[in-house]
Amino acid sequence: MTVKATRSRREPLSNSTLLMLVAIGFFVLLYILSLLFLGAGFKRPSRVFDILNDNAYLIIIGCGLSIVMITGSIDISVGGIVGLIAMFGALFLRDELLPIPGMAPGLRIAMLVVISVAIGLAFGALHGALVAYLDIQPFIVTLAGMFLARGMTTMLSGENKQLLTGSPVLEILSKRIDIPWLGYDEVNKIRHTVTHVPAHFEFVIIAALLTVVAVAILLHKSKLGRNFYAVGGNRQSALMLGVNVRRTRFLAHLISGLLAGIAGFVYLWHNKSGNIGGASAAEMQAIASSIIGGTLLTGGVGNVVGTLFGVLILALIKPIVTDASALKGFEWLSKAWWQQIFNGAVLCFFIVLQSVVLRFRSTLRVRKSEREETVSG
Amino acid sequence: MENGIVLTMRGISISFPGVKALDRVDFTLRQGEIHALMGENGAGKSTLIKVLTGVYARDEGTIELDGVPGTVTIHSPQEAQKLGISTVYQEITLCPNLTVAENLYIGRQKGVSVPWKKMNRDAAALLDSLGIPARPRQMLSSCSLAVQQMVAIARAVDTQCKVLILDEPTSSLDEKEVEMLFKLMRDLKARGVGIIFVTHFLEQVYEVSDRITVLRNGQLVGEYETASLPQVELVSKMMGKELEGLSQVSASQDEEAEQAEVLYQAEGLSSSESKPFDFRIHKGEVNGFTGLLGSGRSECVRAIFAADRVTGGKVIMDGKVVRITKPIKAMKNGIGYLPEDRKRDGIIADLSVRENIILALQVMKGFFRPFSRKAAEAFADEYIKALDIKTASSDTPVGSLSGGNQQKVILARWLLTHPKYLILDEPTRGIDIGTKTEIQRLVLDLSREEGMSITFISSEIEEMLRTCSRLIVMRDRHIVGELKGSQLTQDQVMYTIAGGGNERAD
Numbered sequence: 001m002t003v004k005a006t007r008s009r010r011e012p013l014s015n016s017t018l019l020m021l022v023a024i025g026f027f028v029l030l031y032i033l034s035l036l037f038l039g040a041g042f043k044r045p046s047r048v049f050d051i052l053n054d055n056a057y058l059i060i061i062g063c064g065l066s067i068v069m070i071t072g073s074i075d076i077s078v079g080g081i082v083g084l085i086a087m088f089g090a091l092f093l094r095d096e097l098l099p100i101p102g103m104a105p106g107l108r109i110a111m112l113v114v115i116s117v118a119i120g121l122a123f124g125a126l127h128g129a130l131v132a133y134l135d136i137q138p139f140i141v142t143l144a145g146m147f148l149a150r151g152m153t154t155m156l157s158g159e160n161k162q163l164l165t166g167s168p169v170l171e172i173l174s175k176r177i178d179i180p181w182l183g184y185d186e187v188n189k190i191r192h193t194v195t196h197v198p199a200h201f202e203f204v205i206i207a208a209l210l211t212v213v214a215v216a217i218l219l220h221k222s223k224l225g226r227n228f229y230a231v232g233g234n235r236q237s238a239l240m241l242g243v244n245v246r247r248t249r250f251l252a253h254l255i256s257g258l259l260a261g262i263a264g265f266v267y268l269w270h271n272k273s274g275n276i277g278g279a280s281a282a283e284m285q286a287i288a289s290s291i292i293g294g295t296l297l298t299g300g301v302g303n304v305v306g307t308l309f310g311v312l313i314l315a316l317i318k319p320i321v322t323d324a325s326a327l328k329g330f331e332w333l334s335k336a337w338w339q340q341i342f343n344g345a346v347l348c349f350f351i352v353l354q355s356v357v358l359r360f361r362s363t364l365r366v367r368k369s370e371r372e373e374t375v376s377g
Numbered sequence: 378m379e380n381g382i383v384l385t386m387r388g389i390s391i392s393f394p395g396v397k398a399l400d401r402v403d404f405t406l407r408q409g410e411i412h413a414l415m416g417e418n419g420a421g422k423s424t425l426i427k428v429l430t431g432v433y434a435r436d437e438g439t440i441e442l443d444g445v446p447g448t449v450t451i452h453s454p455q456e457a458q459k460l461g462i463s464t465v466y467q468e469i470t471l472c473p474n475l476t477v478a479e480n481l482y483i484g485r486q487k488g489v490s491v492p493w494k495k496m497n498r499d500a501a502a503l504l505d506s507l508g509i510p511a512r513p514r515q516m517l518s519s520c521s522l523a524v525q526q527m528v529a530i531a532r533a534v535d536t537q538c539k540v541l542i543l544d545e546p547t548s549s550l551d552e553k554e555v556e557m558l559f560k561l562m563r564d565l566k567a568r569g570v571g572i573i574f575v576t577h578f579l580e581q582v583y584e585v586s587d588r589i590t591v592l593r594n595g596q597l598v599g600e601y602e603t604a605s606l607p608q609v610e611l612v613s614k615m616m617g618k619e620l621e622g623l624s625q626v627s628a629s630q631d632e633e634a635e636q637a638e639v640l641y642q643a644e645g646l647s648s649s650e651s652k653p654f655d656f657r658i659h660k661g662e663v664n665g666f667t668g669l670l671g672s673g674r675s676e677c678v679r680a681i682f683a684a685d686r687v688t689g690g691k692v693i694m695d696g697k698v699v700r701i702t703k704p705i706k707a708m709k710n711g712i713g714y715l716p717e718d719r720k721r722d723g724i725i726a727d728l729s730v731r732e733n734i735i736l737a738l739q740v741m742k743g744f745f746r747p748f749s750r751k752a753a754e755a756f757a758d759e760y761i762k763a764l765d766i767k768t769a770s771s772d773t774p775v776g777s778l779s780g781g782n783q784q785k786v787i788l789a790r791w792l793l794t795h796p797k798y799l800i801l802d803e804p805t806r807g808i809d810i811g812t813k814t815e816i817q818r819l820v821l822d823l824s825r826e827e828g829m830s831i832t833f834i835s836s837e838i839e840e841m842l843r844t845c846s847r848l849i850v851m852r853d854r855h856i857v858g859e860l861k862g863s864q865l866t867q868d869q870v871m872y873t874i875a876g877g878g879n880e881r882a883d
Contacts, residue, residue, distance in 0.1 A: 225491075226483060242455065300473075
C-alpha cells in the first residue's frame with residue numbers, strides 16, 4: 001500500500017471523541033427510555049428547559065473542570081467559589097455590601113459581574129501559582145481554596161440564606177423568555193381547573209452554552225488548548241517538546257477560577273438567593289459530569305461537549321426518580337436518598353463502560369496491526 | 378575548524394563527589410557520519426552525552442561547533458537544540474494523546490491559534506520526504522514504537538539540527554523496525570547530519586556506523602574506523618582486557634561437568650523482556666550468564682524466577698514439568714533470586730536485619746502464621762554468624778549497613794529458605810574486595826558441600842571464570858555460545874561475545 005493512499009483514509013475517532021459519543025448516546029437512550037416508560041413529564045419540551053435552567057452553572061464549572069482535568073490536575077474549590085459569589089452577590093445587590101447610593105440596578109448588576117469574574121480569577125491565580133510554580137498537589141491547594149471560600153461565605157452571611165426579595169434588581173434578573181407553544185396544560189383534578197404553563201427559557205442557558213462553545217474552540221483551535229492536552233498526556237515530554245508547562249498549568253487553573261466566577265453569578269441569577277451551603281458538592285457533580293462526558297482523571301483526554309452531556313445525564317436522574325416514584329409499585333423511590341444512589345450508580349457504570357470501551361479498542365488495534373503485519377510481511 | 382567537522386570536544390573532564398566521571402575525553406563528529414559511542418557500565422557514555430546536551434556542566438575542556446565562533450557552553454537541552462544539537466532518547470519523549478503532526482510542531486509554532494491545515498500539510502511533506510510510514514492526523518499512540526521513534530527524529534531533523542544524538546534508540550524495537558530506523562539514519566547521513574549513535578548492540582554498530590569511539594572508566598580508549606576494527610578487538614577494548622595471543626582453544630576436553638543429573642531445564646522460555654532461550658543447570662553446578670551490558674543476561678534469569686511476566690516455554694524441575702508464573706511459585710519450587718538492583722528489588726531499608734532475613738521464608742509460610750520472635754531471632758543470629766554480617770544487632774535497620782553487608786543479608790534471606798537452585802545477579806557489585814571474595818567462596822562452598830545449584834552473573838569476567846564451571850555467553854539478547862572446562866579463558870569469552878568463537882561447544 002502506498003503512503004498517499006493511506007493518507008486519504010479517514011482517521012479513527014480519537015478517544016476523546018469516542019467517549020463523548022458514548023455519553024451522547026447514553027443521554028439519548030436514557031431520554032427515550034424515560035419517554036417510553038415514564039410518559040407525560042418527559043414529553044413536555046419544558047422539561048429540557050428546566051434541566052438546562054437548573055444546571056447552567058454546573059455546565060459552566062464543568063467546562064472549567066474539564067480543562068483542569070485534561071491538563072492532569074484537579075480543582076475542588078469551584079463549588080465553594082460559586083457559593084461565595086452567590087452569597088456576596090445577594091448582599092451586594094441588596095446594597096448591604098459596598099453600597100453606592102443612587103446607582104441604577106442595571107449598573108449594579110454589571111458591577112457584580114465584574115466583581116464575580118475578579119473573585120474567580122483571584123482564586124484561579126492563587127491556585128495556579130501554587131500548583132504550577134511551587135509544585136504543590138492541586139488537590140491540597142484547591143481543598144484549601146474550598147475551605148477559604150466556604151469560610152468567607154459564612155463570614156459574609158449573618159443568616160443561612162440571603163434572598164433577593166424586594167430588591168429592585170430582582171425584576172431585571174427575573175426576566176426570562178416564556179414560550180407558550182412549548183408549554184403544557186396542567187390539570188388540577190381537585191379544583192377542576194386547567195392552567196397553561198409555558199416553557200421558560202432563562203438567559204443563564206445562553207451563558208452556559210456560550211461557555212461550552214468558547215471552551216470547545218479554545219481546546220481545539222488554540223495553541224493553549226493543545227498545550228493543555230500535551231501537558232496532560234505526558235508532562236515531561238511536553239517540556240521536552242518546548243511547551244511552557246508551568247504557564248500552561250497556571251492558565252488551566254486560572255480559567256477554571258474564571259469560569260467558577262461566572263458560574264457563581266449564573267447561580268445567583270437563577271436561584272435569586274445565596275445561602276451558606278449554596279452549590280454544595282457542585283465540584284463533585286462537575287467532576288462526575290466531566291468523567292461521564294469522557295474526560296479522564298489521568299489527563300490528556302476529554303472534551304467539553306461530552307461534559308455538557310455529562311451534566312445532562314446526571315440532571316435527568318432527578319426527574320426520572322421523581323416520575324418513577326409516581327408509578328404503582330415504585331412509591332419507595334420517593335425517598336430522597338435514591339437520587340444520590342442512582343447518581344453513584346450511573347457514575348460507576350460509566351467508568352466501567354469507558355474502561356471496557358478503551359480496552360476493547362486497544363485489543364482491536366493490536367489485532368489490526370498484527371493483521372496488517374501478516375498481510376505486508 | 379577543520380573542514381567537514383561539525384563537533385569537536387577536547388579534554389572534557391567532569392567530577393562528581395568521589396568519582397571522576399570523565400577524564401580528558403576527546404570526541405570528534407564529522408558531517409554526514411554515523412559515529413557509535415561505546416562502552417560498558419560506568420564508561421561515561423551518558424555523562425558525555427549529558428555534557429553535550431547541557432544537562433551537566435563540564436569542569437574542563439572545550440566544545441566547538443561548526444558555524445559557532447569560539448568554544449560554546451551549553452546550559453540546557455533547549456539551548457542545545459537552538460545550537461543544532463538534538464537528542465532522541467530511548468523513552469519516547471512525545472505526547473501519545475496528540476496527533477503525529479501535533480507532535481512534530483507543538484511548542485515551536487508562533488501565534489495563538491493552531492493552523493491545522495497548514496500543519497497537517499507540512500507534516501505530510503516532512504514524513505514523506507523521510508519515508509516515515511505515519512499519517513499526520515493519526516494519534517501518536519496508534520503508531521508502533523519504531524514509528525514514534527522516527528517521528529521524534531523527524532522533529533529533530535526539522536529543527537535543522539547538525540548533530541543528532543540517538544541514545545539507545547533500538548532497545549525496544551524488533552528487527553524489522555530496526556531496519557526501518559537504519560534506513561532513516563542513512564538518509565539523514567546522506568543529507569549531512571552528524572549522528573551520534575549510543576548503543577550496546579555490537580551487530581548494529583557494525584551494520585550502520587562509520588566510526589567508533591570507545592570509552593572506559595571515564596577515559597577515552599580510542600577512536601576507530603568501524604571497517605578496520607575487528608569485533609573481537611572492540612570487545613577487548615570495551616572490557617579493557619588484552620587479547621593474549623589468538624589461542625583458539627580446541628573444543629571441550631573436560632566432559633566431567635555433565636556428571637550430575639539435571640535439576641532445572643527450560644525450553645524456549647521467554648518473558649515480556651527476554652527472547653525465547655534454552656537453559657539447564659545440573660545438581661551442584663555453578664554456571665553463569667556472561668555478555669556485555671544489555672546483552673540480556675539479567676532478563677534471562679528474571680524469566681527463570683518469573684520476575685518479569687513469563688510469556689512462553691516449558692520448565693522441567695527434577696524431571697517434572699512445572700509452571701512458574703510468579704516469583705512465589707519459583708520460591709515454592711526451591712528457586713531463590715538475588716536481584717541485580719538490591720536497593721530497588723532487594724532490601725527493605727527501614728526494616729531490621731532480622732525482618733529482612735526472615736522475609737522470604739515468611740512469605741513462603743504465609744503471613745497469617747508468623748514466626749515467633751524467638752524463632753526469628755534464632756534464624757537471624759544463625760545467619761549473621763554464618764555469613765559474618767557486620768551489624769550492631771539483629772534489630773538494626775538494614776539501610777544503615779554497608780553495601781556488602783546488605784548484600785549478605787539478602788543472601789541470608791535466600792539461604793534460609795534452603796533453595797535447591799539459587800540465582801545471584803551481580804551479587805558483588807559495589808561492595809568491597811574482602812566481602813567479594815567471601816561471597817565467591819560461599820558460592821563454591823554451597824555448591825560443593827550442600828549440592829546447591831547456582832547461577833552467577835557478574836560484570837567482572839575474572840570473577841565469573843573463578844567461580845563458574847560453565848558459562849553461557851550472550852550477545853544482543855541471544856545466547857551465542859557455551860564455554861566450559863579449558864575453554865574458560867578471557868580470550869575465549871571475548872571471542873564468543875564478538876561472534877568469533879566456537880558456536881556451542883557441546
